[in-house]
Amino acid sequence: xxxxxxxxxxxxxxxxxxxxxxxxxxxxxxxxxxxxxxxxxxxxxxxxxxxxxxxxxxxxxxxxxxxxxxxxxxxxxxxxxxxxxxxxxxxxxxxxxxxxxxxxxxxxxxxxxxxxxxxxxxx
Numbered sequence: 001x002x003x004x005x006x007x008x009x010x011x012x013x014x015x016x017x018x019x020x021x022x023x024x025x026x027x028x029x030x031x032x033x034x035x036x037x038x039x040x041x042x043x044x045x046x047x048x049x050x051x052x053x054x055x056x057x058x059x060x061x062x063x064x065x066x067x068x069x070x071x072x073x074x075x076x077x078x079x080x081x082x083x084x085x086x087x088x089x090x091x092x093x094x095x096x097x098x099x100x101x102x103x104x105x106x107x108x109x110x111x112x113x114x115x116x117x118x119x120x121x122x123x
Contacts, residue, residue: 001026001027001112002024002025002026002027002028002030002031002098002111002112003024003025003026003112004022004023004024004096004098004112004113004114005022005023005025005096005114005115006020006021006022006094006095006096006114006115006116006117007020007021007022007023007117008020008021008117009094009117009118009119010118010119010120011120011121011122012086012119012120012121012122013121014086014087014088014121014122014123015085015086016086016121017082017083017084017085017086018083018086018119019080019081019082019083020036020080020081020083020094020096020117020119021078021079021080022034022036022078022079022080022081022096022114023076023077023078024077024078024079024098025077028053028077030100031053031098031099031100032052032053032054032099032100032101032102033050033051033052033053033098033099033102033104034050034051034053034072034079034096034097034098034099035047035048035049035050035051035059035070035079035096035097035098035104036048036049036050036070036079036081036094036095036096036097037094037095037097037107037110038090038092038093038094038095038119039092039093039095039116040089040091040092040093043092044107045095045107046061047061047104047105047106048060048061048064048068048081048094049061049064049068049070049081050070050104051070051071051072051079053072053074056072058070059104063089064083064090067083067084067085067086068081068082068083068084069081069082069084070082079096081094083119086119086121087121088121088122088123089121090119090121091119091120091121092119093116093117093118093119094116094117094118094119095113095114095115095116096113096114097110097112097113097114098110098111098112099111099112
Protein backbone atom coordinates (compact mmCIF):
# COMPACT_ATOMS: atom_id res chain seq x y z
CA UNK A 1 0.00 0.00 0.00
CA UNK A 2 0.95 3.61 -0.59
CA UNK A 3 -0.20 6.62 1.41
CA UNK A 4 -0.31 10.13 -0.07
CA UNK A 5 -0.67 13.30 2.01
CA UNK A 6 -1.17 16.69 0.36
CA UNK A 7 -0.61 20.15 1.75
CA UNK A 8 -0.40 23.71 0.50
CA UNK A 9 -3.90 24.58 -0.68
CA UNK A 10 -5.63 27.82 0.23
CA UNK A 11 -7.25 31.01 -0.98
CA UNK A 12 -5.42 33.27 -3.42
CA UNK A 13 -6.33 36.13 -5.71
CA UNK A 14 -6.28 35.74 -9.47
CA UNK A 15 -2.76 36.08 -10.78
CA UNK A 16 -1.26 34.75 -7.57
CA UNK A 17 0.70 31.59 -6.83
CA UNK A 18 0.47 28.53 -4.62
CA UNK A 19 2.64 25.45 -4.18
CA UNK A 20 1.14 22.08 -3.38
CA UNK A 21 3.15 19.27 -1.84
CA UNK A 22 2.47 15.55 -1.70
CA UNK A 23 4.44 13.19 0.52
CA UNK A 24 4.34 9.51 -0.34
CA UNK A 25 4.95 6.69 2.11
CA UNK A 26 4.65 2.93 2.13
CA UNK A 27 5.56 0.76 -0.88
CA UNK A 28 6.77 3.66 -2.99
CA UNK A 29 9.37 1.52 -4.76
CA UNK A 30 6.47 0.14 -6.83
CA UNK A 31 5.41 3.57 -8.10
CA UNK A 32 6.05 4.62 -11.66
CA UNK A 33 4.11 7.86 -12.00
CA UNK A 34 2.88 10.52 -9.58
CA UNK A 35 0.94 13.68 -10.19
CA UNK A 36 -2.17 15.72 -9.67
CA UNK A 37 -5.82 15.69 -10.62
CA UNK A 38 -8.43 18.26 -9.69
CA UNK A 39 -12.18 18.23 -9.24
CA UNK A 40 -14.35 21.34 -9.44
CA UNK A 41 -17.96 21.38 -8.20
CA UNK A 42 -20.23 19.63 -10.68
CA UNK A 43 -17.35 18.46 -12.88
CA UNK A 44 -15.45 15.24 -13.35
CA UNK A 45 -12.04 14.74 -11.80
CA UNK A 46 -9.52 15.84 -14.43
CA UNK A 47 -5.82 15.33 -15.06
CA UNK A 48 -3.55 18.29 -14.25
CA UNK A 49 0.09 17.16 -14.31
CA UNK A 50 2.25 14.06 -13.91
CA UNK A 51 5.89 13.16 -13.41
CA UNK A 52 7.74 9.88 -13.82
CA UNK A 53 9.32 8.79 -10.55
CA UNK A 54 12.35 7.54 -12.47
CA UNK A 55 13.75 9.86 -15.09
CA UNK A 56 11.54 12.80 -14.25
CA UNK A 57 9.62 13.20 -17.53
CA UNK A 58 6.70 15.59 -17.05
CA UNK A 59 3.26 15.93 -18.60
CA UNK A 60 0.64 18.68 -18.37
CA UNK A 61 -2.93 19.30 -19.36
CA UNK A 62 -3.37 22.05 -21.94
CA UNK A 63 -5.26 24.19 -19.44
CA UNK A 64 -2.26 24.51 -17.09
CA UNK A 65 0.70 24.20 -19.44
CA UNK A 66 3.02 27.18 -19.07
CA UNK A 67 1.53 28.19 -15.70
CA UNK A 68 2.02 25.09 -13.52
CA UNK A 69 5.24 23.17 -12.89
CA UNK A 70 5.45 19.69 -11.42
CA UNK A 71 8.65 18.50 -9.77
CA UNK A 72 9.84 15.81 -7.40
CA UNK A 73 12.36 15.26 -4.64
CA UNK A 74 13.11 11.55 -4.56
CA UNK A 75 15.07 11.83 -1.30
CA UNK A 76 11.99 13.26 0.42
CA UNK A 77 9.47 11.08 -1.46
CA UNK A 78 7.68 14.31 -2.33
CA UNK A 79 6.05 15.71 -5.43
CA UNK A 80 5.34 19.41 -5.82
CA UNK A 81 2.96 21.43 -7.98
CA UNK A 82 3.96 25.06 -8.38
CA UNK A 83 0.94 26.99 -9.61
CA UNK A 84 1.50 30.47 -11.03
CA UNK A 85 -0.80 32.94 -12.76
CA UNK A 86 -3.78 31.31 -11.11
CA UNK A 87 -7.23 31.88 -12.57
CA UNK A 88 -10.69 31.55 -10.99
CA UNK A 89 -11.28 28.49 -13.19
CA UNK A 90 -8.39 26.76 -11.39
CA UNK A 91 -10.60 26.62 -8.27
CA UNK A 92 -11.01 22.96 -7.31
CA UNK A 93 -10.04 20.26 -4.87
CA UNK A 94 -6.60 19.07 -5.93
CA UNK A 95 -5.76 15.41 -5.42
CA UNK A 96 -2.34 13.86 -5.36
CA UNK A 97 -2.31 10.61 -7.29
CA UNK A 98 0.07 7.74 -7.93
CA UNK A 99 0.14 4.68 -10.10
CA UNK A 100 2.32 1.65 -10.66
CA UNK A 101 1.78 1.97 -14.39
CA UNK A 102 2.45 4.36 -17.22
CA UNK A 103 -1.09 5.57 -17.92
CA UNK A 104 -2.08 8.66 -15.96
CA UNK A 105 -4.78 10.49 -17.91
CA UNK A 106 -8.10 9.42 -16.42
CA UNK A 107 -9.06 8.82 -12.81
CA UNK A 108 -9.79 5.13 -13.39
CA UNK A 109 -6.09 4.55 -14.17
CA UNK A 110 -4.95 5.71 -10.72
CA UNK A 111 -3.96 3.24 -8.02
CA UNK A 112 -3.63 5.60 -5.04
CA UNK A 113 -5.21 8.91 -4.02
CA UNK A 114 -4.53 11.54 -1.40
CA UNK A 115 -7.32 13.11 0.62
CA UNK A 116 -7.39 16.30 -1.45
CA UNK A 117 -6.63 19.94 -0.73
CA UNK A 118 -8.84 22.90 -1.62
CA UNK A 119 -7.54 25.62 -3.91
CA UNK A 120 -9.74 28.69 -4.28
CA UNK A 121 -8.86 31.52 -6.67
CA UNK A 122 -10.85 34.72 -6.25
CA UNK A 123 -11.42 37.16 -9.09
